[in-house]
Amino acid sequence: MDAAISAAASGPAPATDAPPYMSVQRVQKIYETAGGAVEAVSLADFSVTSGEFVAVLGPSGCGKSTLMMMIGGLETTSAGHIRVDGTEVTAPRGDFGYVFQDATLLPWKSVLDNVLFPIRLEHGRTRDHLDRARELLELVGLWDFRDKRPRQLSGGMRQRVAICRGLINDPKLLLMDEPFSALDAISRDDMNAALADLWDRYHKTAIFITHSIREAVYLADRVLVMSRRPSVISHDVRIPFPRPRRMEMQETAEFNEICGFLRRKIEEGYQRA
Numbered sequence: 167m168d169a170a171i172s173a174a175a176s177g178p179a180p181a182t183d184a185p186p187y188m189s190v191q192r193v194q195k196i197y198e199t200a201g202g203a204v205e206a207v208s209l210a211d212f213s214v215t216s217g218e219f220v221a222v223l224g225p226s227g228c229g230k231s232t233l234m235m236m237i238g239g240l241e242t243t244s245a246g247h248i249r250v251d252g253t254e255v256t257a258p259r260g261d262f263g264y265v266f267q268d269a270t271l272l273p274w275k276s277v278l279d280n281v282l283f284p285i286r287l288e289h290g291r292t293r294d295h296l297d298r299a300r301e302l303l304e305l306v307g308l309w310d311f312r313d314k315r316p317r318q319l320s321g322g323m324r325q326r327v328a329i330c331r332g333l334i335n336d337p338k339l340l341l342m343d344e345p346f347s348a349l350d351a352i353s354r355d356d357m358n359a360a361l362a363d364l365w366d367r368y369h370k371t372a373i374f375i376t377h378s379i380r381e382a383v384y385l386a387d388r389v390l391v392m393s394r395r396p397s398v399i400s401h402d403v404r405i406p407f408p409r410p411r412r413m414e415m416q417e418t419a420e421f422n423e424i425c426g427f428l429r430r431k432i433e434e435g436y437q438r439a
């Protein structure tokens with residue numbers, strides 16, 4: 167069975183003449199700490215085409231967040247190059263959207279003002295983006311909550327606001343680091359469905375870190391598996407399901423076979439260390 171999935175789904179996206187939208191070329195990260203050097207990422211080497219949704223799975227501590235921070239320009243690389251849209255990434259960029267595990271909303275601002283906050287920082291005034299904020303909040307079912315403060319919302323609602331904030335500047339690249347890990351299973355399913363809907367509408371290039379194999383397979387076009395440290399990208403698996411994605415597909419044999427395949431590859435990554 168593994169061989170069949172490997173043949174059908176493994177391997178990078180088919181080559182095209184177009185240059186990749188994002189390339190991560192032989193990237194390494196070593197943190198210098200008081201206790202010595204920590205090699206957080208040994209070798210990451212992959213590319214992403216425009217509009218692709220790429221999920222990253224791997225054991226805890228294998229360097230997923232470090233890889234994400236380097237792609238987002240929030241952390242330097244020790245070796246290698248990261249280019250997005252033809253430019254080397256050296257600092258956080260206005261054409262990126264960021265969504266992290268904790269929604270980190272500003273508690274004194276309303277839902278609407280939190281969504282508009284990146285625009286206020288960049289442009290000062292937010293008038294021109296009100297329609298987009300409304301469209302995003304309506305899509306995730308929160309327009310009626312626009313005047314509430316974050317403390318008046320559930321964790322799932324706060325993450326929806328954070329995703330709207332990540333999309334408000336119409337970013338070319340959306341970076342999401344375990345955005346739903348603090349949610350209960352039902353809220354998480356809801357969030358996955360909401361994100362899949364947003365995807366069908368906006369079709370952004372995305373990097374999505376998660377510990378949930380099912381979430382990765384449900385949402386992504388490709389899943390990268392990182393091995394335990396010293397970590398490399400050990401597998402690059404294409405997810406063959408058409409869009410729009412529907413929750414029911416999680417009950418199909420094919421979905422569960424791919425999840426099982428990925429689980430075994432992650433386990434192999436654990437053992438290799």
Ligand SMILES: Nc1ncnc2c1ncn2[C@@H]1O[C@H](COP(=O)(O)OP(=O)(O)OP(=O)(O)O)[C@@H](O)[C@H]1O
Nearest residue numbers: 197199204205206225226227228229230231232233
């Ligand atoms: N700023 C830092 N300074 C020193 N070491 C760090 C720093 N950030 C991360 N590390 C170390 O780098 C390694 C990779 O950490 P990272 O958070 O990237 O892994 P992860 O795969 O995202 O983990 P998790 O799945 O648990 O969130 C770990 O050993 C971690 O302790």
